[in-house]
Amino acid sequence: MGKTIAEKILSNHAGKGLKAGDIAVCDVDFCFGQDGTSSIIIDSFKSLGVDKVFDESKFCMIIDHSAPSPNIGVSEIHKKMRAFAKTFDVGLYDIGCGVCHQLVPQKGHVTCGDLVLGADSHTCTYGAINVFSTGVGSTDLAITLASGKNWFKVPEAIKVTVTGKLPKGVYSKDVILHIIKDMGANGATYKSVEFYGQTISSLSVDARFTISNMAVEMGAKAGLMEADDKVLKWVSDRSAKIPKPVKADPDARYLSAKNYDVSKLVPQVAKPHAVDNVSDVTDLLDVKIDQAFVGTCTNGRLEDLEIAAKILKGKAVHPDVKFVIAPASKEIYLQAVRKGLVEIFVKAGCAVVGPGCGPCVGTHNGVLGDGEAAISTANRNFKGRMGNPNSFIYLASPATVAASAINGRIADPREYKNRL
Amino acid sequence: MKHFARRLKVKDNINTDYVISGRYKFKIQDPKELAKYIFEDLDPDFAARVKRGDILVAGENFGCGSSREQAPQALKWAGFYAVLAKSFARIFYRNAFNIGLMLVECNTDFIDDGDEVELDIEKGKVKVKGKGLILDAKPIPHVMKKLLEDGGVIEHFKKHGGFKFE
Numbered sequence: 001m002g003k004t005i006a007e008k009i010l011s012n013h014a015g016k017g018l019k020a021g022d023i024a025v026c027d028v029d030f031c032f033g034q035d036g037t038s039s040i041i042i043d044s045f046k047s048l049g050v051d052k053v054f055d056e057s058k059f060c061m062i063i064d065h066s067a068p069s070p071n072i073g074v075s076e077i078h079k080k081m082r083a084f085a086k087t088f089d090v091g092l093y094d095i096g097c098g099v100c101h102q103l104v105p106q107k108g109h110v111t112c113g114d115l116v117l118g119a120d121s122h123t124c125t126y127g128a129i130n131v132f133s134t135g136v137g138s139t140d141l142a143i144t145l146a147s148g149k150n151w152f153k154v155p156e157a158i159k160v161t162v163t164g165k166l167p168k169g170v171y172s173k174d175v176i177l178h179i180i181k182d183m184g185a186n187g188a189t190y191k192s193v194e195f196y197g198q199t200i201s202s203l204s205v206d207a208r209f210t211i212s213n214m215a216v217e218m219g220a221k222a223g224l225m226e227a228d229d230k231v232l233k234w235v236s237d238r239s240a241k242i243p244k245p246v247k248a249d250p251d252a253r254y255l256s257a258k259n260y261d262v263s264k265l266v267p268q269v270a271k272p273h274a275v276d277n278v279s280d281v282t283d284l285l286d287v288k289i290d291q292a293f294v295g296t297c298t299n300g301r302l303e304d305l306e307i308a309a310k311i312l313k314g315k316a317v318h319p320d321v322k323f324v325i326a327p328a329s330k331e332i333y334l335q336a337v338r339k340g341l342v343e344i345f346v347k348a349g350c351a352v353v354g355p356g357c358g359p360c361v362g363t364h365n366g367v368l369g370d371g372e373a374a375i376s377t378a379n380r381n382f383k384g385r386m387g388n389p390n391s392f393i394y395l396a397s398p399a400t401v402a403a404s405a406i407n408g409r410i411a412d413p414r415e416y417k418n419r420l
Numbered sequence: 421m422k423h424f425a426r427r428l429k430v431k432d433n434i435n436t437d438y439v440i441s442g443r444y445k446f447k448i449q450d451p452k453e454l455a456k457y458i459f460e461d462l463d464p465d466f467a468a469r470v471k472r473g474d475i476l477v478a479g480e481n482f483g484c485g486s487s488r489e490q491a492p493q494a495l496k497w498a499g500f501y502a503v504l505a506k507s508f509a510r511i512f513y514r515n516a517f518n519i520g521l522m523l524v525e526c527n528t529d530f531i532d533d534g535d536e537v538e539l540d541i542e543k544g545k546v547k548v549k550g551k552g553l554i555l556d557a558k559p560i561p562h563v564m565k566k567l568l569e570d571g572g573v574i575e576h577f578k579k580h581g582g583f584k585f586e
Contacts, residue, residue, distance in 0.1 A: 023563060025583050036446055040489050047574050066446050073447025121487040121511055137489035137515035139573055151563065151583050185433045186481040190510050219484060221510055274433065361442045382437045382485060389441075389461035 002249025004157040005224045006192035009132040009246050013115040020156045020253070029114040030058050031144045034100045036065040036361070037119035039077045040138035042084050045145050053088050054148035060091035062103055067095035067356040070364035098329025098355040101125040101213065101297035106329060108239030112227040113246045117144050122297050122379065124215045128208035129235055130227035130245055132192075135216065155192040155221045156255040157248075162197040164263030169414040171307070172207040173299060173377065173397035175199065176214045177268035179260060181278035189219030191255065194248060199262055200225060205234040206301040213298045214379050217275040267413055269375075270395035273383040281400055284410040291374040292323040292405035294398050296360045299377035300328030302335050304398040309341040310419045311402040317349035318408030324359050324366040325352045350405075362387025375404045423501050425477045425548075426470055427533040428462050434478050435485030436512060438462050445490040454490055455497035472499035475539075477531045479505060483512025492516040502539060504528055504546065517564045520572035525558040 003011065003019070011018045013026035033041045038061045045053075053059055061081050069075040078095075085092035093103055100118065103109075105126050110116050116126060116133035119141040126133040136150070144150045162175060180187075193215050200208065208225060215223025227235070227245035235243050267281040294300070294308050305327060317323045325345050327333040333355055336342050345352050351366075358365035360378040367387035368374055374386060374393050381393035396404070399413035399420065413420060428434065444457045459466040476495060482505035483491060492515045495503065502522040516523050524539060526546050530553055531537065538547040539557075546555040560568070563585050570576035577583070 023585070036442075036486075036488060039449055040493075044574060048577060071447055073449070077446075077449065119487060121485060123487075135487040135511050137487050137492075137511060137518060139489060139518045140514055143573060143577055146577075147582060149583070151585070153563075185484060186507065189481060189484075189507065219481065219509055361446070363442060363446050380435075380437070380485060382435050384441050384443070384461035385437055387443060 001253060002251035004192065004248045004252045004254065005194055005246050006132060006155055006157055006222055009113060009115055010152055010154050012113065018154045020154050022154045023151060024154070025149050025151050026115055027149055028117050028144050030104070030109050031117040031141055032060045032062060032100060032104060033119040033138065033141055034061070034065050035063045035067065035074070035077055035081060037138045037141070038081050041119055041142045041145065042080060044139040044142035048142065048146050050146045053090060053145050056089050058148070059145055060093065060109065061085060062093045062097070062100040063095050064099045065357045065361055066363040067354065067358070095356070096330055096354050099297045099300060099357055102300065102328035102332070105129060106238060106331065108241065111235050111239045111241040111243045112231065113244030117141060117150060121216050122213050124220060124223045125209050125213040125297060127212035127215065127223040128205065128225050129231050130225060132222050132224065134221050155190055157192045157194055158188055159254040159257040160193055160195050161257070161259045162195065162199040162262055163259070164199055164261045166199060166262055167265065168417060168420045169399055170262070170265050170267055171397040171399060172203055172210045174265055174268040175262055176211045177270055177278050177395065178262070178265055180214060180218050180276050181268070183218045183258070185218060185274060185276045187218040188215065191220055192222040192224060193220045194224045201228060204303060205230055206303040209301065210298055217379060267397060267400045269400065269410060270381055272381055272392040272394070275380060275395065281396070281410060281412045285412065287373065287394070287410040288408065289321060289375050289404055289410060290372040291366060291368060292321055292401050293359045293366060293374060293376040293378065294401050295326030295328065296357065296378045297328065298379040299398050300326060300332070302332050304377065305332070305336050305341050308398045308402040309344045311399060311413065311416050312348040312406070313344050313419070315348055315406050317405045320408050321405050322366065323350040323405045325350050326359065326365065327355050329355050359386060361385065375401050375410060377401050421473045423473050423475045423537050423539070424471070425531050425533060425535040425537050426474045427477045427531070428459060428466065430462055431479035433481045433484055436483055436488050436491035437485055439483070439491035440488065440494045445488055451490065451493040451497040454494040458494050458498050467498060470498050470500065473501050474499060475537050476500050476503045477505070477528050478503065479528060480507050482508050484509035487511045489515045489519065492519055492521045496521045504531065517567045518573040520568060522568060524560070526555045
């Protein structure tokens with residue numbers, strides 16, 4: 001019987017053949033925490049009573065969820081992280097560096113075929129570059145930090161095939177929102193989702209990250225893709241590690257298979273307060289918005305900023321809209337400056353803030369007021385997610401967000417067809 | 421000890437942002453303090469109604485979303501003896517057993533807020549007193565049972581010097 005990508009990567013790290021349903025202890029290639037989870041990682045690690053981490057080069061912490069600190073409580077957590085990094089000689093990306101799910105692959109910490117744990121639920125992002133990466137809690141991460149290992153249940157897999165040429169104004173964000181609408185918030189719980197098809201192959205690596213990033217929004221443990229030439233180039237441009245690409249066997253066993261033809265897909269929007277509550281943008285054109293946000297581990301990459309800038313160039317953000325933009329890393333920020341994107345944003349009336357997660361998780365940099373509605377490129381629109389339970393969050397692509405910011409209402413980016 | 425069910429109006433897909441909002445979890449480190457704010461965005465009076473030994477009851481996919489371990493921590497410190505749901509999200513599931521909070525999967529459709537509930541984990545039965553209902557619970561996997569017996573993954577790890585599930 002053939003194996004899925006998940007079965008193969010986990011087998012390679014357990015030193016024995018595994019199949020879905022098996023439980024095994026595996027060696028982990030890289031692990032990390034962010035400032036919302038590292039405080040408990042540190043406490044749990046210390047309570048294990050070990051005096052060193054398993055490998056200083058295979059762990060780092062990233063200060064991104066509240067960066068720079070908006071209050072004293074967070075400042076104390078950041079201090080604790082910096083002190084731990086010094087004492088145990090481990091890496092720390094401090095404020096201004098970027099969002100964890102951009103930095104971990106961009107800085108070359110992971111490569112194809114790796115097994116990676118992150119104390120953040122969107123760790124599944126690197127599935128796009130053929131990494132079995134998944135989110136865990138802080139204590140699980142501390143166990144790995146001490147031992148280099150953790151236990152895994154090998155997941156069943158769902159094969160998702162996406163075909164058809166994406167129409168203008170429709171992007172990978174729309175594809176994944178469409179899939180989540182169909183599968184539901186619980187549709188892939190405990191499962192690994194493998195993405196295939198010509199649509200996926202045609203996407204840039206940046207655009208693929210958006211899809212894998214949101215696999216967890218349907219409950220998935222991983223959102224895996226094969227490593228093609230684009231991925232191998234992307235990875236080898238950034239990492240000194242030797243890629244070990246893993247393909248599923250032709251006779252691999254899948255729990256189910258889903259096929260999506262996206263050639264007629266229209267821009268998608270997730271409505272409050274659930275990610276699977278998705279509509280065509282054309283059904284929402286009368287929704288007034290108070291805030292727009294482009295950024296996050298889902299859509300804060302250079303390509304996303306370029307898409308937004310093309311629509312915004314020479315235009316002004318609607319007078320009733322506040323528009324916040326947060327590039328996903330320092331390097332992306334610098335490229336956006338060099339390419340003139342930041343100038344376009346600032347002239348249009350956007351507030352370009354430092355790299356970080358703030359607005360998405362409601363810690364700072366754009367907390368909504370009572371009754372306000374935001375359209376955002378993030379991955380979650382749970383009630384209260386942007387800091388106020390009495391507000392409303394819509395999720396969409398960077399193009400839909402930029403078009404909406406100009407119109408003051410949810411807008412179809414295809415209205416700006418010469419700018420797509 | 422008697423256990424009483426506590427339910428929210430929302431049944432399915434209760435995420436960890438709802439268990440404990442980012443407004444609190446990013447700045448408060450003390451789980452006892454966090455426990456005061458559980459489910460604030462869904463029902464601001466909920467936390468005050470919870471008594472030690474209560475059982476939280478929910479529908480499908482409880483604990484989806486963020487990996488925050490503060491969610492099971494806050495539930496444990498709020499006094500919950502266990503969480504009963506039709507299904508749980510993956511990260512929350514691991515986190516709960518890792519810190520010694522028991523999760524039980526069963527059909528929760530007929531359990532209402534305030535019902536007295538008895539758990540028999542060995543036999544896999546959930547008794548809803550006063551309704552004459554005895555529900556079948558999904559067996560707790562061996563690994564999770566082991567972690568619970570040892571008092572969570574930290575104690576398990578210290579006791580065995582690594583993982584020991586056999």
